[in-house]
Amino acid sequence: MTAATVKIRHDEILVGFKPIDDLHKEFQDILDALNDPAEADYGQHLLALHEHLLRHCATEERFMLQENYPHYARHKRAHEQLLESVSDERRQFDAGDIAAVRRYAAGMMEWFAIHAQSEDAELAGFLKGLRA
Numbered sequence: 001m002t003a004a005t006v007k008i009r010h011d012e013i014l015v016g017f018k019p020i021d022d023l024h025k026e027f028q029d030i031l032d033a034l035n036d037p038a039e040a041d042y043g044q045h046l047l048a049l050h051e052h053l054l055r056h057c058a059t060e061e062r063f064m065l066q067e068n069y070p071h072y073a074r075h076k077r078a079h080e081q082l083l084e085s086v087s088d089e090r091r092q093f094d095a096g097d098i099a100a101v102r103r104y105a106a107g108m109m110e111w112f113a114i115h116a117q118s119e120d121a122e123l124a125g126f127l128k129g130l131r132a
């Protein structure tokens, strides 16, 4: 694990809204497994990541729709790009390009932290405001 990964893990992906933070912790565990050099089964971990992200994105989108969140379309587009990128990686894995999967996994927390701090943090602030 790199120093950058350690730095990101504790303070940058939590948004202060428990249902979303629970998903973010789960995401971190799954990504850690994918990044663990002792774990050789990239196909299995990529599948777990894909399944998790489908549920993760759908849960956030359900909150947005339930509460008429004004930035639903923008946030959903970011999710669609994310899910497409995971599909691409699974295709690359199936084609035998393990190095591409390794690079993708290594860079993913950086992407995720930016999404968490922007789209997800804004959504969490909106949802918390409704409950205040």
Ligand SMILES: [Fe+2]
Residues within 6 Å of the ligand: 020, 023, 024, 056, 060, 116, 120
């Ligand atoms: Fe999220």
Ligand SMILES: [Fe+2]
Residues within 6 Å of the ligand: 057, 060, 075, 079, 115, 119, 120
């Ligand atoms: Fe999101």
